[in-house]
Amino acid sequence: MVDRVKPSEAAIRLGWPAAWLGPSLLITNEQGECGSAQPLTGFYVRETRHLCTLRLEIDGEPPWCCERSRPDAAQLAFVFAHPELTRFGGGGSGVSGDEVEVDEHGIPYRALDLRLIYRLEPHRLRAILRLHNRSRVRVAPEVAFVVAADYADLLEASENRRQQEAPVAGTVTDGVIRLRYEHPRLAFTTLIQGRGSGRITVEPHRWASRIELAPQEGATFELQVDAVDPDQVMDEADREARLHHRRRWQEGFTRVVVPGNPLAERILGRASEDLASFPCLEGERDEWLALQAGIPLYPAFFGRDALTAGWQGSLLDRGAMLDAALVRLGRLQSDRDFAWRDEEPGRIPYQVRSGPLARLGANPFSAYYADFASPLMYVIGLANLYAWTGERADVERHWGTACRILEWASTYGDRDGDGYLEYLTRSPEGAKNQGWKDSGDAIIYEDGRTVPAPIATCEIQGYWYAAQQLMAMLAWVLGERRQARHLWRSARALKKRFNRDFWDPEERFYGLALDPDKRLVRSATSNVGHCLATGIIAREHLRDVADRLLAPDLFSGWGIRTLTTRHPAYNPLGYHLGSVWPVENATICFGLRRMGFNAEALRLAEALFRLSELYAGDRMPECVGGYTPDEHPTPGAYPRSNSPQTWNASALPLVLQSLLGLMPYAALHILLVDPLLPPWLPAVELHGLRVGGTTATLRFWRDDHDHTHFRVLEKDGPLHVIRQPPPEAVGVGLGKRLRALL
Numbered sequence: 028m029v030d031r032v033k034p035s036e037a038a039i040r041l042g043w044p045a046a047w048l049g050p051s052l053l054i055t056n057e058q059g060e061c062g063s064a065q066p067l068t069g070f071y072v073r074e075t076r077h078l079c080t081l082r083l084e085i086d087g088e089p090p091w092c093c094e095r096s097r098p099d100a101a102q103l104a105f106v107f108a109h110p111e112l113t114r115f116g117g118g119g120s121g122v123s124g125d126e127v128e129v130d131e132h133g134i135p136y137r138a139l140d141l142r143l144i145y146r147l148e149p150h151r152l153r154a155i156l157r158l159h160n161r162s163r164v165r166v167a168p169e170v171a172f173v174v175a176a177d178y179a180d181l182l183e184a185s186e187n188r189r190q191q192e193a194p195v196a197g198t199v200t201d202g203v204i205r206l207r208y209e210h211p212r213l214a215f216t217t218l219i220q221g222r223g224s225g226r227i228t229v230e231p232h233r234w235a236s237r238i239e240l241a242p243q244e245g246a247t248f249e250l251q252v253d254a255v256d257p258d259q260v261m262d263e264a265d266r267e268a269r270l271h272h273r274r275r276w277q278e279g280f281t282r283v284v285v286p287g288n289p290l291a292e293r294i295l296g297r298a299s300e301d302l303a304s305f306p307c308l309e310g311e312r313d314e315w316l317a318l319q320a321g322i323p324l325y326p327a328f329f330g331r332d333a334l335t336a337g338w339q340g341s342l343l344d345r346g347a348m349l350d351a352a353l354v355r356l357g358r359l360q361s362d363r364d365f366a367w368r369d370e371e372p373g374r375i376p377y378q379v380r381s382g383p384l385a386r387l388g389a390n391p392f393s394a395y396y397a398d399f400a401s402p403l404m405y406v407i408g409l410a411n412l413y414a415w416t417g418e419r420a421d422v423e424r425h426w427g428t429a430c431r432i433l434e435w436a437s438t439y440g441d442r443d444g445d446g447y448l449e450y451l452t453r454s455p456e457g458a459k460n461q462g463w464k465d466s467g468d469a470i471i472y473e474d475g476r477t478v479p480a481p482i483a484t485c486e487i488q489g490y491w492y493a494a495q496q497l498m499a500m501l502a503w504v505l506g507e508r509r510q511a512r513h514l515w516r517s518a519r520a521l522k523k524r525f526n527r528d529f530w531d532p533e534e535r536f537y538g539l540a541l542d543p544d545k546r547l548v549r550s551a552t553s554n555v556g557h558c559l560a561t562g563i564i565a566r567e568h569l570r571d572v573a574d575r576l577l578a579p580d581l582f583s584g585w586g587i588r589t590l591t592t593r594h595p596a597y598n599p600l601g602y603h604l605g606s607v608w609p610v611e612n613a614t615i616c617f618g619l620r621r622m623g624f625n626a627e628a629l630r631l632a633e634a635l636f637r638l639s640e641l642y643a644g645d646r647m648p649e650c651v652g653g654y655t656p657d658e659h660p661t662p663g664a665y666p667r668s669n670s671p672q673t674w675n676a677s678a679l680p681l682v683l684q685s686l687l688g689l690m691p692y693a694a695l696h697i698l699l700v701d702p703l704l705p706p707w708l709p710a711v712e713l714h715g716l717r718v719g720g721t722t723a724t725l726r727f728w729r730d731d732h733d734h735t736h737f738r739v740l741e742k743d744g745p746l747h748v749i750r751q752p753p754p755e756a757v758g759v760g761l762g763k764r765l766r767a768l769l
Contacts, residue, residue, distance in 0.1 A: 036641070036642070036643055037641050037642050037643070037661040037664075038642065038643040039642075039648050039664045039668055039670055040323070040668075040670060042056060042057055042065070043055070043056070043065070043067060043068065043323060044057070044095055044097065045103075045322050045323045046097065046100065046101055046102055046103045046145060046146075046147050047100055047101065047147065047322050047326060048101040048147040048148060048149065048308075049149040049269065049273075049306065049307060049308030049309070050072050050073045050149060050150065050259075050307065050308065050309060050326070050381075051070075051071070051072050051147040051149060051150060051151065051152065051254075052070075052072075052074075052147075052181075052322065052323065052326045053069075053070050053103065053145055053147060053152060054067055054068045054071075054323050055068055055081075055103060055145070056068055057092065058089060058092040058105075059083070059092060059095065059103065059105040059107075059143060059145070060081065060083070060089065061078060061079060061080055061081040061082070062079075062080050062081075062082060063079070063080070066185075066187040067184050067185055067323065069081075069179075069184065070152050070252060070254075071181055071326070072150050072254035072256060073256055073258075073259065073309075073381040073382070074180060074181040074326060074327060074381050074382030075178055075179075075180065075181075075215060075254075075256070075381075075382055076176070076177060076178060076179045076180075076184060077178070077206075077215065077252070077254040078152075078174055078175070078176055078217065078252060079175055079176060079177040079179065080173060080174055080175035080232075081154075081172070081173070081174055081252075082173040083141075083143060083154075083156065083170075083171070083172060084170075084171045084172075084173060085109045085139065085141075085168050085169070085170060085171075086110075086130075086132045086134075086168055086169050087169070087171075088109075088110070090107035090109035090110075090139070091107055091108050091109060091110075091111035092106070092107055093106045093107060093108055094106040099300075099304075100300070100301070100304035101146060101147045101148075101304070102144055102145065102146050102147070103144070103145045104142070104143070104144045104145075105142070105144075106140075106141070106142055106143075107139075107140075107141040107142075108137045108139065108140065108141070109134070109137075109138075109141060109168075110130040110132075110134055110136055110137070110138075110139075111136065112136045112137065113136075114128075127162075127163075132168065133166070134162070134166045134168060135164065135166075137161075138160060138161055138164075138166060139158060139159070139160060139161070139166070139168060140158070140159045140161050141156060141157070141158050141159075142158075143155070143156050143157075148266060148270070149261055149266050149270070149308055150253065150254045150255075150256065150259075150261040150266070151251065151252065151253050151261075151266070152251075152252040152254075153249060153250070153251055153252075154172065154249065154250040154252075155247070155248075155249050156170065156247065156248040156249070156250075157245060157246075158170065158238075158240075158245060158246050158247075158248070159240075159243065159244070159245040160240035160241065160242060160243065160244055160245070161243065162242060163242050165239060165240065165241050165242070166239070166240055167237060167238065167239045168237075168238065168240075169235055169237045169238075170223070170225075170235065170236050170238060170246075170248055171233055171234065171235035171236075172221065172233070172234045172235075172250050173233050174204065174206070174219055174232055174233070174234070174252075175195075175232050176195050176206040176208070176215075176217050177192075177195065178193075178195065178208040178210070178213065178215050178383060179383070180382035180384040180385075181324070181382050182380075182382060182384055183382075183383075183384065185324060190384060191210070191213075191383050191384065191387055191389065193208055193209050193210035193211075193213070194209045195207065195208055195209065196209055197232055198231060199229050199231055202227070203218055203219065203229075204218070204219040204220070204229060204230075204231060204232070204234065205217075205218055205219075206218075206219070206231075210383075212386070213257075213383050213386065213387070214257045215254075215255065215256065215257070216254075216255040217252060217253070217254055217255070218252070218255065219234065219250065219251070219252050220234075220250075220251050221236070221248065221249065221251075222248065222249045222251075223236050223238070223246065223247065223248035224236070224238060224246055225237050225238030225239070225246070234250060236248060258381075258386070259309070268312075269308040269315055270308075272308075272312070272315055272316075273303075273306055273308065273315070273316070276303075276306075276316055276347055276348075277303040279344060279345075279347075279717070280299055280303065280343045280715070281342055281343050281344075281713055281714065281715050281716045281717070282713075282714040282715055283295045283296070283299070283683065283712070283713060283714075284711070284714065285708065285710065285711055285712075286709070286710045286712065286728075287709040287710055288707060288708060290640060291636060291707070291708060293645060294636060294639045294640060294645045294679065295679055295680070295683065297639075297644065297645040297676075298645075298675075298676045298677070298679040298680060299343055299680070301646065301673075301676035302318070302336065302340050302343065302673070302676045302677060302680075305318040305319050305336075305673045305676070306318060306319075306348065306351075307319050307327075309328070310355060310358075311354075313350075313351060314351050314354050314355040314358075316347055316348045316350075316351035317333050317351040317352045317354070317355045318332070318333045318336050318337065318348055318352065319333075319673065320332040320333075320669075320672070320673055320674075321649060321669035321670075321671065321672035321673055322669055322672075323669065324667065324669055325669060325672075327378060327379060327380050327381065328355065328378070328379040329377065329378045329379075330352075330375055330376050330377050330378065330379075330398065330401035330405075331377065331398060331400040331401040331404055332673055332674050333348075333352035333355075333356075334349065334352050334353075334356075334401065334404040334405060334407075334408045335404060335610065335614075335674045336348070336674040336676070336677035337351075337352050337353075337408055337411075337677075338404075338408045338411040338412075339610075339613060339614075339674065339677035339678060339680060339681035340676070340677035340680045340681070341411055341412070341415050342680045342681075342683065342689065342713075342716070343680055344717075345415045345717040345718070346411065346412040346415045346416055349408050349411065350421065352408070353405065353408060353409060353412065353425050353428070354425075356375040356376065356401070356405060356428070357375075357425055357427075357428040359375060359376050359379065359394055360373065360374070360375050360428050360431060360432075361373065361374045361375070361376075361396060366453040366454060367391050367454050367456075368391040368393075368394060368395050368396055368397075368454060369391070369395065369396045369397035369452060369453055369454045369457050370396045371396070371435060371439040372431070372435060372439070373402070373431040373432055373434055373435025373436075373439070374396040374402060374432075374435055374439075375396070375401050375402050375428070376395060376396050376398075376401070377395055377396060377397055377398030377400075377401050377461075378392055378395050379392075379393065379394050379395075380392040380393060380395075381393070391454050391456050391457065395454075395457070397450070397452050397457045397458055397461050398461050398465070399440065399448055399450050399461045399462055399487045399490070400461075400462060400463055400486075400487070400490060402432040402435060403432070403490035403491055403493075403494040404490065405425075405429060405432055406429050406432060406433065406494035406497060406498050407490065407494055407497055409421075409422065409425050409429055409497075410497035410498075410500065410501060412425075413501065413504070413693075413694070414690075414691050414692065415691050415693055415717075415718065415719075416719060417692075417693030417694035417695075417696075417718075417719040417720075418693075418719075419504065419505070419694075422504060422505060423505070426501070429501070433494065433495070433498060433514075436448060436491060436494075442481055443481075445545070446520070446521065446524055447483040447488055447524075447525075447528075447541065448483060448487050448488065448491055449480075449481040449482055449483040449541070450462065450480065450481060450482060450487075451480045451481040451482075452480065459480060460482070460484075462482075462484035462486060462487050462554075463484070463486045463487075463554060463557060463611070464484075464554070464589065464603040466603050468596075468601075468604065469589075469603035469604070470482055470484060470539065470540055470548070471539075471548075471550055471590075471594075471596050471604075472542075472550065473548070473549050473550055473594070474595060475594070475595040475596040478540060478542050478548055479542070479543055480543070481543055482540050482541070482543070483540055483541040484539065484540040485525075485529050485537055485538065485539060485540060485555060485557075485558055486554040486555075486557035486558055486561075488521065488525050488529070488558070488563060489525075489557050489558040489560070489561035489562075489563040490557070490561060491521060492518050492521050492522055492525070492561055492563040493561040493562060493563070495515075495517050495518035496514070496518045496562070498514050499511045499512075499514035499515040499518065502514060504694070522563050522565070525563055526563075526565040526568070528541065528545075528547070529541070529547065530568060531547060531549050534549060534551065534575075535568075535571040535575065536551055536555060536571065536572065536575045537555045537558060537564070537568075537572070538550070539551075539552050539554055550590065550591070550594055551575070551580070551581065551590070551591040551593070551594070552589060552590050552591070553576075553581065553588060553589045553590075553612075553615070555572060555576065556576055556587060556611060556612075556614065556615035556618060557611065557615070558572075559572055559573070559576070559615065559618035559619065559622060560614045560615060560617050560618030561618075562621070562755065566757065569622050569624075569757055570757070573619060573627050576615065576619075576627070577627050577630065577631075579592075579655075580592045582630075582631075582634075583607055583653050583654065583662065584634065584655045584656050584657075585607055585637070585638050585651060585655075585656075585662040586607035586608075586609060586612040586631070586634050586635065586638065586651070587607065587611075587612055587615055588606065588607055588653045589601075589603045589604065589605060589606055589607070589608065589611075589650075589653075590603070590605045592605065592653070597653070598653075599652040599653035599654050599662075599663060600652050600653075600663055600664075600665060600666065601665075602650070605652075605653040606650040606651060606652055606653055606665050607638075607650060607651050607652070607653060607662060608650045609635055609638065609647045609650075609651075609675045609678045610672075610674040610678050612634070612635055612678070613677075613678035613681045613682050613685075614681070615631060616628050616632055616635070616681070616682050616685050617682075617684075617685045619631065619685075620685040620686070620688065620703070620753060621685075621753045621755055621756070622753070622755055622757060623752065623753065623756025623757040623758055623759055625703050628685060629703065629705050632682045632685070632686055632705075633705065633707065635647070635678065635679065635682055636707075638651065638662070641661060641662075642670070646670050646671045646675070646676075647670075647672075647675045647678070648664045648665070648668035648669070648670045648672070649665065649668040649669040649670065649672040649675065650664070650665045650668055651665070651668070652664055652665070683711070686702070686703050686708065687700060687702050687703075687713075687727055688700050688701025688702060688703060688751075688753065690751075690753070691718045691719075693719030694719070695747075696718075696719060696744075696745040696746050696747055697746075697747050697748075697749060698718050698723075698746060698747070698748045698749070699751045700725075700727070700737055700748060700749070700750055700751075701751060701752050701753065702727040702729075702735040702736070702737055703735065704727060704728070704729040704735050706729075709728060709729055710726065710727065710728035710729070711726075711727045711728075712724065712725070712726045712727075712740075713725045713727075718746055719744075719746070721742055721743060721744030721745060721746040722742065722743050722744070723741065723742035723743075723746055723748075724739075724740040724741045724742070725737060725738070725739055725740065725748065726738050726740055737750065
């Protein structure tokens with residue numbers, strides 16, 4: 028990662044800079060404007076567009092944008108000059124003589140220096156404009172903000188197709204612009220007020236000030252936009268409470284220092300910052316830290332995304348964001364059978380949208396349940412939370428939800444009673460596929476035909492296996508010994524039949540799924556990597572699986588593809604037909620390390636760090652293309668990739684945890700470690716790592732002989748840090764474990 032030529036920087040969604048905080052989202056164009064020429068732009072709150080037009084004007088014209096930046100996730104900053112030159116001289120981009128030319132309003136060209144910052148708060152946008160006259164004459168420009176609202180759903184804006192519409196009334200009272208949606212069922216309001224000097228005029232869609240400025244004199248203006256949502260009223264005390272809660276949480280993050288590789292440290296720091304920016308800040312206080320899924324298309328609560336990011340990122344916050352997701356999902360657990368939303372008793376939602384279409388019931392996404400990953404990931408997440416906190420109360424609080432999930436799995440989930448989970452979507456507006464890969468064409472036969480439902484994909488069986496094993500452990504903790512033994516036996520039986528029915532001896536790999544006739548779908552995919560991580564793969568097949576995942580037809584050099592290049596349906600830019608998903612590659616890296624395939628885990632870890640380095644802002648897109656470095660300098664990206672994506676930010680902390688071999692057993696005050704550090708990661712320090720009630724600082728390093736070491740630099744409570752290879756690692760006998768202890 029350090030001994031190579033850095034490739035050209037890659038970027039996606041260049042035309043749509045975005046800022047986000049909780050339920051608030053701002054998307055502009057490159058000039059910092061929102062308008063109809065760019066249908067996705069606007070100021071959104073809870074996926075409702077409260078401003079479709081937001082434009083800065085000087086004397087009725089947009090200023091010339093010189094620079095844009097994002098100081099942090101909640102801010103966009105722009106630098107403008109006005110008026111911009113229209114004629115140039117001397118062969119350059121300036122003037123050739125010393126004459127002073129002016130525009131039609133008498134302002135010298137490039138006289139005005141403007142700095143505009145958009146700053147988000149929950150349900151609020153502030154636009155702060157600082158303007159200076161850099162000329163040697165007095166000027167009198169008019170500064171104006173032009174605004175309009177249409178209250179489109181984010182999904183409507185993304186498709187540029189309205190499904191609900193009503194008039195918008197605009198009035199002015201006491202200098203405050205009030206925009207009101209006149210839809211009979213959607214009582215949205217937007218309040219806009221400005222502050223500044225000069226001669227101010229306010230109209231229903233325009234706030235303006237005529238200001239006189241002497242040479243080098245400046246002025247400041249502020250526009251405040253408040254979104255009034257009838258379903259969630261936000262006052263100042265509530266807003267500050269949410270922001271304070273998020274700040275306190277972020278201040279408690281583990282700080283990662285990488286001596287010898289500042290680039291890796293920067294990449295991990297960016298991932299940490301992004302995770303800290305994603306709490307929904309919605310619902311009850313104990314739900315505020317539940318994470319949204321990604322920007323710009325998924326500023327909403329997705330069950331599997333929040334759970335995956337929560338357990339992958341627990342190294343940073345001891346599971347606080349994971350706990351918030353468990354709380355929220357538990358409150359949304361279904362107790363009815365409702366086909367429109369694919370609800371069944373015991374299921375938890377796949378996604379929860381709050382835009383106008385969901386509120387009107389035009390789609391089922393106000394709480395949509397068609398997913399098999401989220402329920403099983405709930406149980407896996409609960410076990411991870413207990414591993415980090417050691418608090419029996421955490422298990423007790425979520426125990427009922429977890430029990431109902433496993434009851435759902437064994438009844439509704441196993442539709443035909445054959446011992447496997449298979450999905451079948453009932454909602455006419457729902458997604459066909461309900462496994463890890465949820466696009467309609469993701470599950471395909473060897474000849475490229477799509478597999479009809481009901482479908483039993485391999486990774487779902489792995490999730491079910493892990494959920495039953497971990498639930499058995501939690502049952503034992505709570506003293507439910509009979510239930511623990513039953514779950515353990517059930518998991519063991521599932522593993523036995525899975526390895527009988529999903530193993531393909533010709534390919535020496537596992538099939539993608541069982542079709543409705545229980546025929547094995549033999550397409551080679553990344554789904555098998557999830558099975559590796561869950562532990563459902565038989566020990567005698569582990570080496571074959573590890574080799575196959577890293578073979579050239581699946582491993583692109585940037586990560587493991589979703590589908591082999593040998594498949595007739597392979598598409599390097601297809602959503603699940605050949606692209607590379609960083610989040611699942613992190614899970615596979617965890618699985619490789621868990622099973623003792625250290626060289627393969629290192630190879631995958633380096634690929635993900637290189638991928639992060641490649642993209643602007645050190646952010647991996649939602650999913651990248653399947654091109655190899657030999658085919659193209661960059662991997663390409665799925666056409667509508669989000670960036671940032673929450674579970675991509677959590678992927679790198681999980682990779683780091685895997686390389687360090689961290690396994691917390693907080694209830695026993697134990698942290699197992701087994702550092703595996705490559706030359707490009709010579710040392711790692713974890714400052715403020717929390718395990719149970721103890722906070723510790725640890726240092727890991729490799730010496731000149733490629734041996735790795737660790738030391739506890741400080742701790743404030745009981746914590747035994749013990750070196751041990753992962754318990755299931757192949758090729759690690761008793762002798763090696765004893766040597767590690769010594």
